Amino acid sequence: MDEFRRPNEQHQPFIRQSVQLTGFDSKEFQTCINKLQQLHQTFSRQVPEGNMEPLTPGQFHQFDTVEFATRYFTSRRDDPNGTEMPFDQSTDPNGVLARLANNKKYFHGEDNKVLYYALKHVNDESPPR
Numbered sequence: 001m002d003e004f005r006r007p008n009e010q011h012q013p014f015i016r017q018s019v020q021l022t023g024f025d026s027k028e029f030q031t032c033i034n035k036l037q038q039l040h041q042t043f044s045r046q047v048p049e050g051n052m053e054p055l056t057p058g059q060f061h062q063f064d065t066v067e068f069a070t071r072y073f074t075s076r077r078d079d080p081n082g083t084e085m086p087f088d089q090s091t092d093p094n095g096v097l098a099r100l101a102n103n104k105k106y107f108h109g110e111d112n113k114v115l116y117y118a119l120k121h122v123n124d125e126s127p128p129r
Contacts, residue, residue, distance in 0.1 A: 006096060012106045015097070017114050018069035022060045033057055033064055070114060072097055073106035082109040090116060 007015055023029020040055040058065040072091075074082055084107040087098050091114045101108050 007100060009100065009103060009105070012073050012100055012103075013071070013075065015073065015100075016069045016071045017091075018067055020058060020060065020065050020067045022063045022065045024063050030064065033066060036066065070112060072108060072112050072114075073101070074109050074112055075106055076104060079107075079109065079111075082107055082111075085109055085113060088114070 021029075023032070037055055040052070044052045058067055072087075076082070084101065087095075087101070087108060092098055097108070100106075
């Protein structure tokens with residue numbers, strides 16, 4: 001079995017957090033995927049060919065999925081004036097990612113920030129918010 005290896009500088013451009021959603025074959029979810037594909041086609045006509053990654057729904061068992069991801073770091077080459085931000089404790093509780101941020105090639109900025117949301121009931125009678 002491979003032992004866990006801590007990420008290093010060479011992994012930095014690829015480290016990301018993602019979430020994969022499925023609608024378990026519901027019509028509403030399939031409608032959302034269809035709309036995402038239409039939007040992707042519209043956007044892809046506005047940029048030079050090859051500059052957008054293809055939108056390919058994934059699969060969980062036999063069900064379509066869509067994945068959303070954000071990278072933890074931005075290249076200074078892509079954003080030379082970007083402002084560095086500290087990692088939130090919930091994102092990097094052991095400081096592993098923060099230690100990687102101490103170089104001149106990549107930084108953790110606003111576009112890399114990970115936000116967490118939770119569904120809460122206000123009271124037993126109201127719908128969740």
